[in-house]
Amino acid sequence: MSRVNPVHTEQANAISTNVHKFGGSSLADSACIKRVLTIVRRHCKKDDLIVVSANGDTTDTLFALFELAEAHDEALSSAIESLKLSQLKLIRELLSIESGQPLIEALDADIKQLTFWLLNQPQQFTNQILAFGEVWSARLLSAYISQEYTASYTIDARDYLIVDDAKHCQVQYEASQQQFNQLLEDQKLAVITGYIGKDSKGEAITLGRNGSDYSATIVAALAQAKNVTLWTDVDGIYSADPRVVPNARKLHRLPNEVAKELGRLGNPVLHAKTLKPLSFEQLPHTVHLHVASSFAPEVLGSEIGSFGEIAKQELSVTRLNDLLLIESEFLKTEQAKIAFEQFSVEQIDHELGFVVVQQHTQQQVTDWLASSNVQVRVTPIALVAAVGHNIAQQGNMFARFKRATKSAKPLRFIQSSNNHSIIAVLKENCTIELLNRVHHAMTKDARHIGLVVAGLGNIGEVFLSMLPEQLSRHHSLENTYLVGLLGSKKALIRDDGINPALAKALYEQHANDYDKAALMEWLGNHPYDELIVVDLTPSEEFSDYYQEFFAKGIHVIGANKWAASADTPQYNRLLSTASETGSLWYGNTTVGAGLPVNYALNDLARSGDKVIEISGIFSGTLSWLFESYDASVPFSTLLKDARNQGLTEPDPREDLSGKDVQRKLLILARLAGFELSLSDISVQNLVPEALQTISIDEFLARCEELDDYFEQAFSDAKAQNQCIRYVAKFAKTSAGYKAEVCLAQLGLSHAFASLTPCDNIFQIKSQWYHDNPLIIRGPGAGREVTAGGVHSDLVVACQTLNKKSKPVEIRGIN
Known part of the structure; x- marks a missing residue:
């Protein structure tokens, strides 16, 4: 199960051969073997090598036959017949009559030989008898692959694998490799017996319990393979035996030397012998060992190899x-x-x-x-x-x-x-x-969280500049690592982390082109306990990725308003998927930059309060314009001045259209527990229809056409001792609710009437805050406050994730 990183800039050169080992539980019955074929189809290519254990408990059965033979127990004959029938059952359930007949004939011959050895000095033929389990398993899987998928052949390890003795099982690599190479066939899948080999005299020998894992890594060394995958009944290596430590967490990546020490000291999946060939001195490269579950092949397992600093903290x-x-x-x-x-x-x-x-x-x-x-x-x-x-x-x-x-x-x-x-x-x-x-x-502090930052513009730059200090300041971010940077067309992804202090320079030097498929493939195979995507883009296209993020259990922190204000069916799908997979979705900065209006609404809902009305001035641009406008200069002059100061969008019509305010009101109403869409919110576009579709240059040349309208609106309001403000309002009514965004006349004593230019203000009325509404006011735009708000979300997300525990599903450990 070699994990490919399609957007990594420093990939190793591919080596064609990979080794896949299937344990006894993975081959226990016909259903398991069919599942293995599915894995072979997906993960194996021609010239790959498959190593197998005996089917199910066949080896235990063979050991039991020894005990019966030595005790001269009359049950021996029936036990042998039962073993034969179990093998025949597998053959008949999986193979056609034509494919199965050669295996049945070979099995008959083997059973006769087995019976003879058990009845005549069984101790003399111990290893030969035990070898039958792997031989039968290899024959059957090879025949099934040939029948259902592609050409396959078997290799009996006793024909190449030379070890010095049964006690130490030291491999004679040079001699073994010469014989091994002679047995390989091009463009076919080899199925090789695990657990068995031969000594220097050519006598059969076994590699001990869990010897098939050792066989697989030996084969990887002989074949100069890049990857070897142990397909077993657990989905990886854990921080403790998950059968007795419920809070054990999967170790996604483990350095070679640490894995060897873990195997030496009793890990139930790793064994010291298994890891020996991975450091075989004649190997020209590092072999990566993967541990994955054949019962859940879609789940990312554990990987052992050479990694950077993050993996060393496991x-x-x-x-x-x-x-x-x-x-x-x-x-x-x-x-x-x-x-x-x-x-x-x-x-x-x-x-x-x-x-x-x-x-x-x-x-x-x-x-x-x-x-x-x-x-x-x-x-x-x-x-x-x-x-x-x-x-x-x-x-x-x-x-x-x-x-x-x-x-x-x-x-x-x-x-x-x-x-x-x-x-x-x-x-x-x-x-x-x-x-x-x-x-x-x-x-307790070892939960690893990967951070991918999308959007490297103004807010992205500030967010990254703040990140190093945040990582060192907050205990909850102690094991959070920047691992990805995404621009609109280029990406830098590094499993071993990106130095946040050098993030921008590293991105400029090493980022590669990427597309959605490449990004999703990496995100689906990331080596972290949790992954957070921080979306600092204004992109509607990128917000469309959220559904797939949540489906993969990835968390999202966004300043991007598009997903949170999507049409109702799509928005509900996002919420449902996030809930099903346990994905977090925080977007405090989608409205009000760093102001805690989202937090306030969430807190009221959690506390049992019910929101009746939300209103306010949600646009920093429109706040500045109408706080500054007094008709002493034309509105168009003020608008151009704001544009020159960078207070508006490049096309000021985006601000004047009210659509951004409309989206913000929708987001807040949804947070308050109401179901509505953009079409349910009426919005007053402050741009005359004649100016809405022309080019931006033509609009700027004709924007004086706005002046008469705003001068008249200001004069009418002043005559009544009022002011004009662009206000958003959502209110619960007896008929349902009313939601609108428009230019309103307000009394000079109104809470919205006297703001610091560019400030946002949010007024919330609820059952608890009815006569004296809750008001949140402050800067509603700006790089620093927005980036700070995103960091606030990040801290909360990491605090939540560090408390999270995922139940371990385990079928048993070999």
């Missing part, structure tokens, strides 16, 4: 119970250091003279020490560990870990030699309660 907590601490002065010697390379130990510290081993390794270790006439002390223990990049060198994390484990009274603390783990040695097994407590203490 943390995980793990435990290992039923261990032994073996202590001896002898263990401090160089002789012991060399000798202990033969044992599978969890932890060695030669300076302190101890090793930690699994219970089943005790006899082997103590016998070896006893043969050297060495005195030892053996203590049953358990480990709980926090794993993260250079975590042992972070004093605050070590202190936090010690506090979290204090109640368990650890015997000692250990830091790994690579500094990627800190370990508490416990005198009793690590309980679920302790694991949850340590997980909470170590990962």
Whole structure:
């Protein structure tokens, strides 16, 4: 499941071959195998390599046959027949008679051989018998792929994979690669047996439990693959075992060295052997390992590889119970250091003279020490560990870990030699309660939020200039990272983050052309717990993307008014989709720039109050014009002056049309709980019809035609000791509601009559604020206040997301 970043500027050169491994649960029955074929169709291309485990619990069944054979149990024959029938069932459910007949004949021969070996010295043929599970699985999947999709063939790993012995499973890469290359066929999908191989004598050998994962990464090393995906029954690697830690979060990307340490210390998905080939010294590039779920292939899994600083901040907590601490002065010697390379130990510290081993390794270790006439002390223990990049060198994390484990009274603390783990040695097994407590203490601040900023104009520039200080100032933004910059045609997307202090320069140097499809593909595969798009564009086209953003669970903070004032069906679809996926949608700056009018309406609604009326002056431009206009100079002169100062849109008719005010009133009415559309709000266009459709140059040349109307309106108002203001008003009535935007005459004592030019004012009447309305007044436009309002939304969004927990759906861990 190689994730492609279509708008990244620094993509690695593609390498053609990818490896896909399917575990036993992914191949358990015909329905699972059909699901695997769907994955193969979508993710595999010709010349890719597929590694398989035995179907379902076939390997466990084969082990059970050994026990029956050694006990000379009469149930052996019926158990063998049951195994055969289960394999026949898969063949008949998936393959046509023509495709299935060769597999049935091969199965008959295998069952005869299996029966003979079980009845005649089964221990001598252990590995050959266990190999049947993978052989049958590979045959079946290959035949099914050939029948339903494309040409496929099988490779038995015993024909190429040479390992030194069953205990260490060290691969002889050079010899294995020579034999492997001879077995490959062009333009066909290879299905390869996992778990099995051969020793230097050519005898069958197994790679131990979870050996198929190891097989897959070995194949990746031999094939010089770029990616290897482990398709299993969980959708990734988590910050703790999600079966016992409900608040565990997925680790989307994990550095190689941290993953190895996590596998060494008991992660239920990762295993130390699996990761060995990923650092094979002869590889010319880094192999990225993906862990994904075959039961939910559309869900982005976890990726292990080489990443930048953001991925290095991932943390995980793990435990290992039923261990032994073996202590001896002898263990401090160089002789012991060399000798202990033969044992599978969890932890060695030669300076302190101890090793930690699994219970089943005790006899082997103590016998070896006893043969050297060495005195030892053996203590049953358990480990709980926090794993993260250079975590042992972070004093605050070590202190936090010690506090979290204090109640368990650890015997000692250990830091790994690579500094990627800190370990508490416990005198009793690590309980679920302790694991949850340590997980909470170590990962509570680790939710990673990606930030994509769209719109790099005036407001965008100010927003980005404020971002570095905001990120360092607010605790809720501690794990928020700028990862994307979008202009109208170019984009810069970096999974490992963009330095916000250099954002503009980096965008100018490295941004690439993009389109909607490329953007959506990356957004659908982003490697963060949450992603927020900050829309600082005035673009109606970009607001049309919101539906897809919300469908992908992406959050939106917008100063863009188009989506919030869309037609009612579209607006309701947006709300519904956002609600279904849990997407946040904040738009405080769509009305009033940084003024908290949206917050006020939301707060009243949450508190149980009911809004009766919303009115005010919502346009900074029209506020300035009518606060300044006193008929001493023509209105057209004032309008041109405002345009020259940048107080109007380039085409002042956009302000005078009232459409912007109309949209703002619609947004506020909807926030107050009313359902209406733009067509329900009457609007007075202050531009005469004759001037509405001409060019802007012609309009500016003829705008004196506005003067008589405004002079007359001003004179009429003055005669009644009033003023003129462009007012928006929504009011609940007995018949429903009335909404209008128009030039109104107001008394000089009215709240709207005396404003600082450019100010907005909002008056809210409700059941609670009826006789004395709630008034919010202040600058309703400007780069700084708008950018500040967006930052206010960002802080609230991140505070909300940091409290969010998503239930982990898990089918079981291999």
